[in-house]
Amino acid sequence: MAGTAADKKKITLIVLSGDLDKVLAAFIIAVGAASAGIDATMFFTFWGLNVLRKSGGRAKGNWMQRMMALLNRGGADRLPLSKFHMAGIGTRMMGRLMRQFKMPNVREMIALSKELGVKLIACTTTMGIMGIAKENLIPEVDAFAGVATYIAEAGESKINLFIS
Amino acid sequence: MAGTAADKKKITLIVLSGDLDKVLAAFIIAVGAASAGIDATMFFTFWGLNVLRKSGGRAKGNWMQRMMALLNRGGADRLPLSKFHMAGIGTRMMGRLMRQFKMPNVREMIALSKELGVKLIACTTTMGIMGIAKENLIPEVDAFAGVATYIAEAGESKINLFIS
């Protein structure tokens, strides 16, 4: 596969979902691409911003923003499965299966991404309405940017995916 | 960013979802691309057709089509959030936050899209099974087309996204 990557390709992923399975799929692809020498960029927006949130962070803003942030508690360790979450039982079971099959969890995926040079971008267009401020996000975030940056990156990418 | 768009790029989005957050993301991208001089086309299919439905429209067809249309009431003002809809409370809260942050709502996004020349296409392959007829859709729809048209458009696009 490394052979076909001779011409510098690039991959850009939008991660709108904050569901464990979808976020994992996104990281598997980004890390897989980066391992093959392909530049990878991930844009986190809407519920996907949860991936980048500090676990203990306190929300700022007006009551609506704080309520949105409370409902939608983030942190890479807290992402629910998109199906069979079952008050956490299904999600915990998936977590155990992942460990058994030596699949990195989301926190490990973030670390792996950084090692491999995957760019993690937080979407400023949606941070406000999700009640998320810069100080609520983990230091691994490489940049804060909006749609113009996305369009520019995607316009140079061979593979563009939207993960909702 | 406008600089990188010198070679005419093109973006084609499939919008299968009728959820407020995902539909907004689709419009933010399409409008962002169009603002940068990139041709943008949006294909609305399945639940995404709700975006294009007239609010007061009455469904036609047999009882199953009418029931599907009733369950799945459309109109750009009625799209639910994909998470925390909470019988409308979460969705209304998001609407307020959007206004506060000066983010256009879906109805305004449609108007903005038309101004910027974004092409809005309704998928004829799924209109029937969703119980949606041409007269149920808003006049802003540019074309009615099926998968062959999509494949042709996407085949010429630099950025292709599937928003489910």
Place this chain on the structure above:
Amino acid sequence: MAGTAADKKKITLIVLSGDLDKVLAAFIIAVGAASAGIDATMFFTFWGLNVLRKSGGRAKGNWMQRMMALLNRGGADRLPLSKFHMAGIGTRMMGRLMRQFKMPNVREMIALSKELGVKLIACTTTMGIMGIAKENLIPEVDAFAGVATYIAEAGESKINLFIS
């Protein structure tokens, strides 16, 4: 449209969803592309693996894998709608509407895909954590592969979509 396909294009779809509507959309696109002479590859991962599961298959593995497989019963005839499943009523109604509008069901879509040379790939990275073994999958599967194969295929494709 066939005219624009003169230069050999290629399309690669990731199918993470096991929801009827999204899976149908994926097949409509893959079959549509293949009909236009475009090479199409579908990668099934996470819940999407349900599409490729034998109906009567019995899960192997430890109790967690068996429970995950039980919760998440597969088979192309059993996929639920992503909305309005309503304990099966909505999904059955959609099935009837599909027959009425002569839209092939998922089983027929798989047969059609094979006739047209669409490549069906099962994701080995996620089969384990979903409690799915090779013998649980239908013989129509062309290959078992992981992310490296996906990246290579997508890197050669004009159209890349992620169907979640």
